[in-house]
Amino acid sequence: MSAVSRLFELYNLTLIMVLKYLPFTFISVHSEKMVKKKPKFGALPTLNLPKRSHDATKPAARPSRSVVNDDPLTQSSKKYYQSFYDLCKRVKTLKTLNDWIVQELEDRLVLKKKSSQVTLPEFEIMIDDSLGFTIYVYGWLLPEDHELYTTNLRSVTNITVSELVKSISTLSICPGVKPSELSSSIVHHVIPKSVDPFFVSDDDDDDDGSSFPHQEYWRTRGCEVLLGHGEQCCSCHQYSHKSELSKKAQQKKIAEPAHLFSPISQTAPERIKLTLQMQRLKCAELEQKLEEMKLEIQKSSVEVDHQLSQDITSILGKSDKNVTPFMNLFWQQQKKLLTRSSTGVRYHPMIIRYCLSLATKSPACYEELRKSKILVLPSQRTLKDYRNCIRPKAGFQEEVIEELKDSTNSYFDVQRYIVLLFDEMKIMSNLVFDKVTGELIGYLDLGDPDINFGTLEKVDEIASHALVFFIRGICIFPSIKDGAYFC
Numbered sequence: 001m002s003a004v005s006r007l008f009e010l011y012n013l014t015l016i017m018v019l020k021y022l023p024f025t026f027i028s029v030h031s032e033k034m035v036k037k038k039p040k041f042g043a044l045p046t047l048n049l050p051k052r053s054h055d056a057t058k059p060a061a062r063p064s065r066s067v068v069n070d071d072p073l074t075q076s077s078k079k080y081y082q083s084f085y086d087l088c089k090r091v092k093t094l095k096t097l098n099d100w101i102v103q104e105l106e107d108r109l110v111l112k113k114k115s116s117q118v119t120l121p122e123f124e125i126m127i128d129d130s131l132g133f134t135i136y137v138y139g140w141l142l143p144e145d146h147e148l149y150t151t152n153l154r155s156v157t158n159i160t161v162s163e164l165v166k167s168i169s170t171l172s173i174c175p176g177v178k179p180s181e182l183s184s185s186i187v188h189h190v191i192p193k194s195v196d197p198f199f200v201s202d203d204d205d206d207d208d209g210s211s212f213p214h215q216e217y218w219r220t221r222g223c224e225v226l227l228g229h230g231e232q233c234c235s236c237h238q239y240s241h242k243s244e245l246s247k248k249a250q251q252k253k254i255a256e257p258a259h260l261f262s263p264i265s266q267t268a269p270e271r272i273k274l275t276l277q278m279q280r281l282k283c284a285e286l287e288q289k290l291e292e293m294k295l296e297i298q299k300s301s302v303e304v305d306h307q308l309s310q311d312i313t314s315i316l317g318k319s320d321k322n323v324t325p326f327m328n329l330f331w332q333q334q335k336k337l338l339t340r341s342s343t344g345v346r347y348h349p350m351i352i353r354y355c356l357s358l359a360t361k362s363p364a365c366y367e368e369l370r371k372s373k374i375l376v377l378p379s380q381r382t383l384k385d386y387r388n389c390i391r392p393k394a395g396f397q398e399e400v401i402e403e404l405k406d407s408t409n410s411y412f413d414v415q416r417y418i419v420l421l422f423d424e425m426k427i428m429s430n431l432v433f434d435k436v437t438g439e440l441i442g443y444l445d446l447g448d449p450d451i452n453f454g455t456l457e458k459v460d461e462i463a464s465h466a467l468v469f470f471i472r473g474i475c476i477f478p479s480i481k482d483g484a485y486f487c
């Protein structure tokens with residue numbers, strides 16, 4: 001252990017390295033929120049084990065099939081009426097049918113409850129000679145699956161006539177629906193009113209003086225007509241709800257402008273109006289923009305040689321596949337620079353970088369390019385300002401080292417592998433006067449005067465070689481930095 005820790009101190013190894021040498025100890029942590037159950041090492045599982053099929057208890061056997069018998073005795077014993085004749089005889093004596101009209105025909109018995117206002121009977125029960133019954137409400141047949149039919153199997157053998165009449169009178173009539181539009185799903189239920197032509201009453205609200213006085217309902221095809229509770233029957237309620245929703249959707253649709261190319265004949269006028277308003281606003285905006293652009297063009301336009309502009313656009317427009325982003329930028333910048341006056345030129349940083357690289361490789365060639373006016377390029381003087389941001393001099397330079405530190409701060413691992421290069425070259429032995437610092441350059445110089453006197457035998461000797469250090473990253477190629485100069 002101690003040897004390892006010493007090693008750690010000495011070589012500043014990472015923690016992971018140290019952990020490799022340490023014996024492992026497990027610490028179990030129990031918090032109040034979550035306690036995980038873990039099996040002990042070597043323990044055998046005892047819960048939820050797979051079972052063998054012969055160990056499991058078998059489900060109870062299904063009961064064997066048996067013949068289903070109808071029980072005709074119990075049904076016949078509960079019959080309220082034995083025959084049609086029996087029915088006719090007993091109906092005549094019923095007190096509950098006092099305000100009902102009873103018509104006895106050869107093959108049927110008709111019970112009608114008249115209403116004084118309309119010509120059709122309010123309720124009509126028709127019982128045929130097989131004791132089946134049918135109910136009309138203002139001439140509207142009750143649907144086949146109505147509760148009155150299904151509970152009694154539509155036969156008066158299962159219900160007495162007085163009970164049937166009572167249950168009908170407890171039920172209310174469905175008021176139907178309000179028709180939003182004519183469709184096949186709703187039916188007009190019209191009941192003609194009985195009007196005395198010799199007696200015209202003024203208090204009749206519904207009478208609008210028409211030649212056909214009537215009371216009307218609109219019903220869905222599946223309307224139950226008679227209902228026990230609620231305002232509307234199920235079918236009518238569904239229809240009303242649906243039509244309400246569609247009405248809302250329509251209103252919502254009307255509130256928003258129609259599509260530009262929607263057919264005018266089928267579009268609501270409100271929507272066309274909204275669309276027109278919207279388009280007018282758009283038009284006004286566009287016109288304003290156009291006006292502004294025209295003014296801008298008049299104000300700050302420079303005439304470009306027609307041939308030149310055509311050439312550049314054709315070069316850029318033809319092959320957009322092979323054009324690199326830099327090439328695109330370069331030509332766009334060239335186009336821009338052509339329109340500018342020579343005094344107020346601002347070069348793009350990428351152009352400056354490219355020109356610096358060009359000019360360092362061959363200053364003469366760069367000058368040739370620039371002077372021929374094929375391209376608009378920054379002058380050598382401009383480039384010099386960018387190049388000599390840090391003034392070059394002999395010896396290690398603080399600024400260069402600081403700059404290097406700054407730019408490599410975020411590098412890690414392999415990015416920090418570098419190559420330190422030395423390059424010595426023969427130079428012309430000569431003395432030069434630096435007009436900025438006022439120094440004579442050309443003597444042997446190692447940067448620091450102390451080092452000069454300490455190492456060199458003759459300080460006044462003129463230098464014949466220059467040595468350059470520079471650093472280049474192995475993995476990060478662009479970071480080529482000059483390190484120091486020795487003259």
Ligand SMILES: [Zn+2]
Nearest residue numbers: 174223233236
């Ligand atoms: Zn209804």
